[in-house]
Amino acid sequence: YDNIVVVFVAAEKDDDISVAKKAMKEVKESLDVIKCNEVLIYPFAHLSSDLAKPSDALKVIKEMETEAKKLGLKTHRSPFGWNKQYSFKIKGHPMAEQGKTITSKDVKKEEEELVSKALKEEEKIVSHWHIMDIDGKLIPIKVDKGKVVGDFDFKKYPNLEKFALYELAKNREVTIAPPHIKMMREMEIADYEDASDSGNLRFYPKGRLIKSLLEEFVTKTVIDYGGMEVETPLMYSVDHPAAVAYLNKFPARQYIIKSGDREFFGRFSACFGQFCMADDMTISHKDLPVWLYELTRYSFRRERKSELAGLRRLRAFTMPDVHAFCKDIPQAIQEFQKRFKMSQETLDGIGFKKGEYELAVRFTKDFYKEHKDFIELLLRLHGKPALIEIWDKKVFYFVLKYEFNIVDALGKCSALSTDQIDIENSKNYGIRYIDENNKKKEVIILHCSPSGAIERDIYALLERAYLTEKSGGISQLPLWLSPTQIRLIPLSDDFVDFSKEVMQKLEKENIRVDVDDRQLTVQKRIRDAELEWVPFILVLGSREKDSGQFNIRIRSEKSKEVKMKLEELVKKIKDEVGDKPFKKLSLPKILSKRPIFVG
Template structure:
């Protein structure tokens, strides 16, 4: 364990609360048991909320996404895209399959065999990418790069990536065979510049994780000699985090990286799943013949930082749903962040005579950038409230004769409490909760009576 004061302690000697996320992550990492013995609760939640489901017509671990799930996915993608672009990344797009016998690929795959999907085009073998590394490395190897361009950041929303995980390890959104990975690679001239960029991307990753509102723990890995030479740097990262982190030190490199970190979420079953991660790669700049011209005119191979500030988009939804399941187990109402809620406000007309006004209000709120629907079904108000609760709609607003007379809506807030608000005050409330987060329109018809049922 590495503590914020810089001290180290063997995991076996650390006095951790066995119920804490950190202790459970440590147990998961030391146990190395990756097989899921029972179905995690987020699977039932993703189905009941009509977000995602298994696809029996495809290979295991390749899922179907319903409209509400696609909405959440696109919002997460847009948010992480904003973050990497604000960090100076240039967005590219690369193929999903690669020549298995390409000289660079063959060397890479021989050293680091992965669980690949393979296919033939005629008699020529290809593999489906499991990250955007290959395409970005090939772009960089053909580019003319100066030391003045460093650090140079390339980014791709790798939609999709494929990894043929063992069937026993597949568990809903936690581990998939087909997934979406926001993937950034940064070229740096030397290790001091690499550490500076590593620290910067560590802070960006913290910003991402904090914005989700999901508890997370850190795991750091480093070659012993490199750690000893840069111990103050690592202590600074632990201090920035403000709590202990798991530290793995190794004498000989077993992979291409000299150091890496992961921010992990720990689910209701005690399984840890990596989200944000950054690695300093000391091999692939040379392997893929990436070069830059240094200030003295010499040609050098850069080091490469492999980065996903968010981890896979699919796993982010897993983290949110598992956190909600934990809240349910504690007796709290589960909910998604307001900006990710498929319906942010549902208007509940008391009778059919109030439906037209609710539809006009919905149109006004939608024009202001919010996702608002109207429960126009022939059902009692109690049923409409219960159904809104089951869908985790954050705001339910009742409109009937009383509300028509007062000019205010009877609001039920999922975060707690009831109130009466004018449409203007309600819009102000939604603006405060939305903040500067990305927004997209409602993914389904405004009228609930016009919606198909995708699950159950």
Template sequence: MRILLIHSDYLRYKTKSKTKIAEKIEDEKKGGEFDNALVVFTAVEREDEKDADNIIESAVSEIMNVSAQVKPDNVIIYPYAHLSSSLSSPDAAKNILKGMESKLKEKDVSVSRIPFGWYKSFEISCKGHPLSELSRTITVKPKEEEKAEEEPSKWYILSKGELHDPEGYEYENEDLRKLMLYELGKMESSGEEPPHVKLMREKGLSDYEPSAHVGHLRWYPKGRLIRDLLSDYVYNLVTEYGAMPVETPIMYDLADEAIRTHADKFGERQYRMGTKKELMLRFACCFGAFRILSDSFLTWKNLPVGLYELSTYSFRLEKRGEVVGLKRLRGFTMPDFHSVCRDIPQSMEEFERQITMCMQTGDDLNVNYEVIFRATQDFFDENKEWMYKAAEKVGKPMLLEILPRRKHYWISKMDFAAIDYLGRPIENPTIQIDVESAERFDINYINEKEEEEYPIIIHCSPTGSIERVIGSLLEKTAIELREDPKKMPMLPVWLSPIQVRVIPIAERHFDFALSLAEYLKDSNIRVDVDERSETVGKKIRNAGKEWVPYTIVIGDNELGKEQVTVNIRETNEKVLMDKDELIARIHAEVKGMPVRKLPLPVKLSKRVNF
């Protein structure tokens, strides 16, 4: 809404002729004269239709503010379309103008509203003092005020079916204490930058892309490989759990009402496109999955049904200053698993299974998660026993948040967070029980009585975003190094872009080195050969900088021999072993994990330094 406020000695008007949208009026409204009047020329805009009450309230409070200063005898609401190029519908405008009139009347203001939709002549005499001409743009107020009024959540530590006060609790686990401090806003900051930002660039994984929007990364071959391996990992995991992988579009038409409502819930943090059709970029895979589900014929016999998609990418227009390294991006890749359940009890069963699944990713990735369990007060009161039981699946104390009432689409959720080098959480896996979306997207199933029913939907990301997983792994190396400066930082062997480096000493060792590499490669090991003319010392150092887990030096002593000396990064030992022993060792370390080929030239002399 746009308003122009004129404090006048007098306003006179007369209606001349009707337009198509004219409101019906009594004769006495066909003209008038007001002295000492604050005239509020008002244009109601399209935006205002979304939340008329809010706009009326804001406009009235603005008018009251000005009135308090200039003290008019009359307030006149004067419809004036020419203040905006994006007008609302005439009906909406009339309603809002009437709303303003009655709100002002309630406040005992002498208010008159000039007829809408008439051609009018008018004469105004502006007083000309500093406050006599003001203009204001009134937008839907962000829910700050509501939020301030909102009751705060209750926080507990939940341990073995007992609730404790988070402040007084004796933490055995430092990470959980840090998570509590952060969530309750009591974290003190050291002002450092998280180490993973430097590491991701230094190790040639990824970097900022200055030619894109802030928060969108470029990925180099090594980083791309790690992303792919993690993607394969989650794919295998969720299909084990019965999910069916799908792929859906990344952009959606906001003309679809369900899409629009779901999108609007997310607020301003969306990429919207100013194309002829109003389109948005997805911020999660919900849209596509829900549309598939609403077009599917589901019966009680199918349920629970799981759809899985890896969102390359999801887009969130995070505010400036919120985007950080791999922790918070505007374009990110998120495994998104939606299960459709018959009812709350079945969703609780699924929830438990998914806790197991999320915990497993922590084990497999070797990342420690701390947990926040959240629920609405209602859900907690009705399902206390179940929540305590579900919490036991995690097997350690966790933070519990009880929200006074449902604020979002979920009634209960569990968030798993890794703690970074600076003691702040990196939100990773999450599980949420959604009680709203089925109805909104018209997803239903046929129950035993052959009736249509809305199911409950669980959202689950078993690892959280792939970028955050990589961030957590990098942070972990920095934490370990801080705790033990002798510790060699590295990635798990299955994720190491280069697993074995072969270093020939002189040219006469090249052939042997290359054939050794070939042999290892045939056993699905990512191996390369540093045949540059550098000293052995330097090549060893380079391999260390690249975090290569196994390094083999080939010289005269090794030529034609079965056994080679292997430098093991993890233990910093040199071990004489057979090449098949090395293969067996690596295979044991990467057991059950995805395998991908080396995405780089085998010879280091051919390699590009990103």
């Protein structure tokens, strides 16, 4: 074998199939980090003095083999019960050798992790599923033999069909790595961090740039709409009466932090901090609606390991969270429409047009009876049919919520924008406003994330790029998010100084530009720039220096070469970028001085 991970295994007493499955899932996580997809399961009794009976041990090891294949690993198993001779060489990196002990107690402990009552209720909730067309007609659907069935014709809406199947099947487990994981590493955007908990990623300079630009753009959008930006703590006491009530209504698993004799949970949104702040505020009816906004870096949800997948689903993530405190349901509905449009504008600014995402609207039967026109209005604003989930009774703290969802290359779906109408937490937190008669009254709260988690936006952009390339298009990021917008390639060392002069001119126009002065062929350097999805590539030689005209390879036009002056190129970039935020890339501008983060 060559370039393979060998898993030495000793099955102990009380080990069973669940232990075998958990063991292989942990092995798969390690393999994802070291970029290896081939494994040899090697029975090795010398690891333990408390061995299972041979017949039981063989069952466990065979189950590990089966699970490894299900996880998409190229799998081999060494014979059981024989004396064997082996020799091997180990690669010299930090994860070359690891040891793990997995017991049935570990499996049971994972099953008994802290979860809210709402999460348990969510698993039992009865939902009535429909497609609503833009005329407001509800068409019932269900899943039968792995397909969505009903009277709605999905031919024009293939992604809506995939989304409906994903939601009705409720299967969130990830058995195949989505394409964006490989892309985020190869492009040095983000990566797994073995020293941290699963679902906590590290971001390289290019990824940090993309992430910070998105953060700035979403924050500016919310503030322009009237959001007041605040900052609140990352953790809250599990004994806080209002927090306890909210925890039991929010479907999520929590991180628990101990400090002395007290226990705290890591926030899963900005709700707690903003609600505690609102409780201390004096709010007049003249002030309403009041918007409080925070970009949480970070929010925490202890998602199941089997559901974690690159940037798509994390345990620590960046969440723009804006709450609106409204006088009553009519005002809440009015604000909801305004925020719905804000979310559409936010996604459009990031790079997602209306037709690229699917709408889900979820509500109680009672709310639908009273506000049918409002829900139908949301469909018209969306402009195409949507998935509808109706509950017989209120299980959560909200009576209506929507999400804009994207469908990735594996048919998995993820929510981006969302908003909710909350009718409970004003009472739980004591949030009141003073009405016209000087009396205190409860508010209606709207919970909105106009973009969804920032990490998930990057995931969505990468998955879309993958799908575009697969269908014959060009994989690229929006120009304003491209870490390098222009790559200058000097024809020889004689033109490096000229390339630096051009770079300085372009930098004054707030354009991210670098110079590839490496001792490689021009074609190799062009190829590397294309692999980095650089939007504009310029090769500089004597002709360009003398004439001031440049042959520019434009990625969005399938690397078509266009002759332009620098001024024309600058205008083209500024016209496309518009008023999006700009930041410098915190990497050396000269590629020969740039370190390699992944390789």
